């Protein structure tokens with residue numbers, strides 16, 4: 001194995017070329033204000049030659065054919081002498097390409113790569129400022145999840161939502177699909193009458209009669225934040241800047257569950273500076289949404305599995321809100337730097353939750369992170385994938401979704417916590433405020449972050465850098481300086497588990513949150529007998545819990561032992577829920593035995609149509 005020193009990486013980062021995005025003329029000026037990174041292994045675009053400044057979309061959403069058709073007009077800025085532009089596409093049908101004078105432009109679609117899709121190369125005449133691409137999406141558009149009415153909560157109307165992260169925006173819009181390139185956008189979207197369209201932009205709050213909606217996103221965003229949802233949804237206000245969209249049947253529950261959103265927004269601003277996106281709303285999607293939440297600017301897309309009835313799972317909202325700074329405002333330049341998005345966001349999320357619910361509460365979340373991290377590192381190390389445990393990843397040739405692991409999230413979080421504990425919270429907060437304000441609306445490499453860290457945290461405060469800085473970022477495994485977590489609430493749960501092992505149920509669960517229950521179930525002995533599971537169900541009825549987090553961990557035990565009385569509830573849960581975090585551990589446990597694999601395949605045959613590509617692509621591999 002060879003390892004790069006961070007000095008090498010810094011020299012590589014400096015090698016990246018900086019260009020101004022906002023130019024009056026049809027050519028680019030070199031500027032220190034805007035850096036566009038050209039070494040993204042997951043995009044065909046060549047931003048060192050030409051970049052998109054703005055996109056105008058004119059789209060029609062057709063539920064019958066399950067296609068989106070229309071035009072994407074890209075305002076481009078290019079270097080003198082450049083006579084072509086490279087865009088990313090996946091499974092798109094390109095109908096024609098014209099420039100702003102209405103002249104047809106020659107174009108070529110390259111060979112389709114199973115991960116990257118096909119490069120769309122457009123020849124330029126030299127004088128164009130805009131190029132218009134008329135296209136339709138393909139039947140397999142991986143970003144788009146088309147739901148029949150019966151797959152929604154209210155079961156009255158169909159639903160469509162997009163999930164563009166990491167590199168799926170190219171399956172519904174031809175664009176430069178790299179997180180190192182940002183642009184603004186406007187859109188006109190036509191949907192069936194009686195439905196509402198929402199985007200990662202300024203949004204309507206009512207269904208209109210025409211079915212035509214106009215959107216504007218005036219702040220430059222990376223392509224993976226392009227988002228669209230279409231359904232029969234209603235809006236309800238929470239605070240001055242916050243509100244919730246949901247299918248009518250889920251709206252009241254959603255408003256109650258997310259009543260803390262406005263407070264969270266204010267806490268976040270007190271921590272790390274003004275919220276820069278106007279409104280912060282949230283849409284509760286149908287259950288097949290593959291993630292917990294997606295931080296689409298101005299409107300978080302969220303799973304209904306966080307509607308626990310007691311606000312106990314709303315740290316997810318804190319997480320998505322925190323992305324309005326870490327991720328959306330300051331963005332990872334490539335998916336190899338994914339920890340810059342997620343590690344910062346987990347850190348920020350826990351700070352919001354600490355301010356909202358106290359240190360004891362936040363330490364529970366940190367403890368869950370630590371447990372998840374230790375498990376995942378252990379798994380990677382044992383399976384010979386130690387490279388996957390490095391913060392700075394090398395995902396060239398791989399699917400960037402492979403980087404969505406506890407490493408980016410939790411190792412990233414503990415690295416920042418280590419820095420905080422080393423320099424003290426006051427200095428660290430001052431540093432983070434500066435980091436967000438200096439890099440607002442820019443993308444960043446790990447190496448550029450390290451340069452900034454050295455200068456503005458260590459040198460400025462005349463503090464010696466931590467000795468294992470390189471080790472944290474570029475080494476596999478976990479450094480010995482991994483911070484310790486002290487969760488008093490989980491210690492009480494641990495004591496309860498010890499009592500339970502002695503067959504003593506006289507422990508107090510009256511104040512337990514979802515997190516305590518999850519910790520309890522997760523840490524029960526792995527070889528639970530059917531008799532023990534039956535007793536637990538008699539006492540706590542885990543099998544019929546309405547809380548998806550509890551079901552998610554309980555069904556891992558049930559699937560390990562193929563615990564008969566839970567199998568039907570487990571099957572229903574797997575069919576109903578499309579959230580990958582819950583699906584994978586249960587299916588992974590099932591396939592370990594022959595009988596379990598058979599059950600898994602039966603369930604999957606029924607469940608697969610409900611899953612988004614992000615979930616089904618992982619499961620296709622597991623169950624092949």
Ligand SMILES: [Zn+2]
Pocket residue numbers: 319323341342345
């Ligand atoms: Zn996140």
